[in-house]
Ligand code: AHG
Ligand code: MN
């Protein structure tokens with residue numbers, strides 16, 4: 001078992017980025033504790049507010065957001081943050097070298113059923129001359145991330161992180177209070193017989209996704225000639241963790257439920273960080289038109305189509321769009 005910092009030094013991560021990562025992890029340890037005590041501390045259920053995206057905020061969404069935001073903005077390492085739960089970016093230290101985008105709690109609908117939730121984060125370098133209040137600093141593609149990760153508040157609290165030298169798994173060791181490296185250079189198996197999609201939206205999908213999923217469901221008597229299993233945790237952190245661990249295809253495709261909102265997942269703090277982790281583990285992270293991390297963002301809260309996971313299966317899916 002290796003502690004966090006030696007593993008980061010092996011990957012030649014600059015010291016100021018290591019300090020920021022340690023700050024982020026301090027926040028996640030506190031969130032992990034609050035999550036475990038939520039029922040006892042009166043933190044189940046919703047607030048009376050909605051976030052800028054019109055989604056009801058759970059009490060824990062707000063608590064996790066405030067914790068994460070405060071600790072980052074006070075650290076001195078961060079020029080600005082952007083969060084799912086903030087209308088726009090929030091300025092920090094003028095000399096801060098980094099920008100952090102985050103989803104303080106992913107899978108909020110799982111909070112009240114004591115099921116999987118997590119925190120997702122993505123780090124970019126801040127332009128030196130920009131003002132902390134300038135939200136345009138965040139308009140950088142996923143290719144420019146210097147670190148991405150998530151912390152999964154499951155039976156173990158696990159950190160999954162990349163700084164561009166592979167994707168690694170760490171577990172929070174509560175006996176000494178730090179994250180220990182448990183698996184280095186995780187690899188997503190290239191082939192899979194498992195997929196993850198919210199099947200209840202089937203009638204709203206575009207024709208290529210309809211055909212692809214219908215061929216998977218046909219199993220060994222269909223064109224794919226093998227049976228597929230389906231899983232849906234309703235928390236991207238949980239579904240992506242399974243894909244990183246044993247392979248699979250995860251998708252939230254575009255749909256026509258609401259013509260103003262063809263996609264569900266957010267680019268900056270869901271799709272980009274997960275794409276970095278998946279690609280660093282040898283998988284693919286795509287929309288039906290190209291690599292997610294090549295997208296030049298136009299808005300902090302912009303949404304995107306997501307098809308990611310085992311390389312050969314993502315390619316098989318994209319074949320239906322040609
Ligand atoms: P959040 O809880 O941060 O709003 O994100 C939920 C996202 C994602 O984690 C998950 O994959 C998806 O929404 C679940 O969507 P459905 O409600 O359609 O299952
Ligand atoms: Mn989310």
Ligand code: MN
Pocket residue numbers: 061084103104105106107108
């Ligand atoms: Mn969230």
